[in-house]
Amino acid sequence: MEYSAVRQPIYNARKNKVAYQVSFWHRDNPGLKAIPMSIFDDQSDPRKLNELLSKAGMNQYAENKTLIVSFQRTALEKLFNYFFSSRGLVIELAHNEKLDDELLALLKVGHKLGYPIIIGERALLSGNEAFLKFCSHIKISAKGKNLNIVEQLTRKAKSYKLRVIIDHIASDDDFTHYRSCKADFYKGDIFSKQNLVEMRSNKLNEGALLNVFQHVMAEDYCYAGLTDILAADAKLTHKLLNFLNSVMYGREGTIYSIKQAVCFMGEDKMRKFVSLLTAQELTDSRPEDIYQQSVSRARLCELIAIHSGCNRSIADRAFLTGLFSNLPDMLGLDMEEAIETMKIHHDIRLALQGQESNLKHFIEMVLAYEKADWQSLERLSEQKRVSSELLPRLYRQMLQEIRTETFLVN
Template identity: 55%
Template sequence: MDFSVVRQPIFNRQQNKVAYQISFMNKTQFSDKCIPMSVFSDRSDPRKLNDLLVDAGINQYSDNKVLIITFEKNTFKNIIDYFFSSRGLVIELSKKETLDTELLDLVQKASRNNYFLIMDDRVLYNGYENYLKSISHVKISVKNKKRSLVESLINKAKRFNLRIILDDISSHEEFKQYSLCKVDFFKGDVFSKQNLVEVRTNTLNEGILLNVFQHVMTDNYCYKELTSIFESDIKLTHKLISFLNTSLYGRQGTIGSIKQAVCFMGENNMRKFISLLTAQELTQTRTTDIYTKAVSRARFCELVAMNTGKNKTFIDRAFLVGLFSNLPDILGLDIQEALDLLKVNDEIKKALLGQECELKKYLESVIAFEQADWQLLYSVTEGHNISPDLVGRLYNQMIREVRNNSYLH
């Protein structure tokens, strides 16, 4: 099936990832993130909605979690009679649809067919109560809304026994405030940010890892000096040798010495390994989501660079730009302070500071795709050797590799 998809996580009150929102790329209407009608071209009996989605490959984005897929009215109308197993799938109706009698009839029919449906917070305003009787979830955006209004909408949703998804949560304070309202689910960038108080308890500066990181960030760094640094930290040495002796790295035989390990890794792979180890150390006080997002973006940037004919140095830097593009969220520091601490390459620094350079375009294209901002994606890639369709295919590859821990090969 020829379409590009990005997933965005949904969290519960315990900040556990429980679902993914799936957004589809529409090349003619960028704001449309609905599933395309072409997915349902096979109407063979028995018509099972879940089976069609599996055949289209959409299940690969689930990681055994619930998928939320947005439908526009006409597509939904065409599949309303399909057999629908609610396990693992919730349908959201596009917020662009007019709340008219035709849509209400469709929603009521879906309810009779036991479809789990999400609608946006327009249905919580006066006059749309009939919708509330037929849907299972409501998504409330907190963006540009006063807290009193959001709480009023939450209370109304609760009166109709609806499960609530709060969207556009942007800060830990906002999350804590609305958690007190006993909301079911949350969506927003806040879950990729680390609390400053947690960062301050981190032991990165107390160990040797920061010195190693700063050393390998230097072009053509000294192998002998790096070996000496490793020799002063048994724990770090153990991590390096253990890593190389696992099947993950895809080699036979064993590595038995620091010098052998440093030489075997090579400059670029050592830089990648230490960067990942540093990111892992920085995020150790939080759930794995921060680290996973950083690694995913790093590999995504690297794949785009690899598939657009870039040399090894550029590919290496693309990986690092992706990995540390979340530095303010990871460290709780201003980006300039974070970069000064880690002493990264000047080209990487320029890209992360938003200064014009080729690396910046690669990072922007990846972030635009992650955010399902199709208009920005096409704008950023125009005039560059980056195809939006290629970015979509590489996103799928990145998902598979991160899931299988094969992105370091």
């Protein structure tokens, strides 16, 4: 059985990615993001849990990082009956679990078995402190709270020697704001909306990068014109050819010139490569996650478009829509100014502005999946007639292709 899930990164105070939170999609209860009980149906061999978790896609989500997985108490009981190492797995109690004596007894078992356990901020309320003694972490939401409240909650958690995760960070400013609380970990858009004026001016004025990008954005662009633009900047030409050959290595042979590249690859694929190089250049002094998130969105948008029966041209534009959905974070501008700077195709522009277009639903579906907003995803899937059963397969395909860069030659 396949499970719909998404991973979301957890960062430390130095903005290093240290873990992934995996959220599952329950169609009968979209607000619940806990691991499905059906994973534990076969308990004939207690050593099978590793295999069961692999079937749920865990090994694909982890990438050598710690995994945080939400559990309901019934699933916890099943987990604790398996001979399964606690290494690499952090348990988070499902948000809707009642804090009662039965749960407290279960937490004691988990604590004795050595499982790191995350509990929600409700446990900090007066009368619930007994639960804190058997947990290792606490998650505090920054949403709708001022700094003083978060600081008070963090101090109380620290007094119980708990490690603190602050959730719902909406921007780099938010991250800077709440980091003063001296929490241990952060979840949310911690790189969003940074002031990148210096980086922006350097990158967009470097050689012919912006001219090349704007040239290939045009319908039926002229490859002779592209060659002429690049001829004025040998450094950028060299960089583009290196980029192409690093991806094509061992697959298609070596590309020696821009003319050869365009003739060999075709206009649409060349447009994709130039766009990827542009995104890479704009983010090369930024955390790798910005570029990785952009490319992940791009490929998932493209896959959804392909499986929706769209033609190649629409699928390519869906790719570019996903790729440049992060433009504000790449350029340190709001979306309107960023779109104007890059001279993006009209259909893509409409989608990025949230206006109605044949590309809008693709990026909306990807963003909903990324945020584990299962209710919105269900609605959007019905509108585009995309099977919700298909999406987890496409998501896992995207993760695999991003790791191996095979999406670039597909």
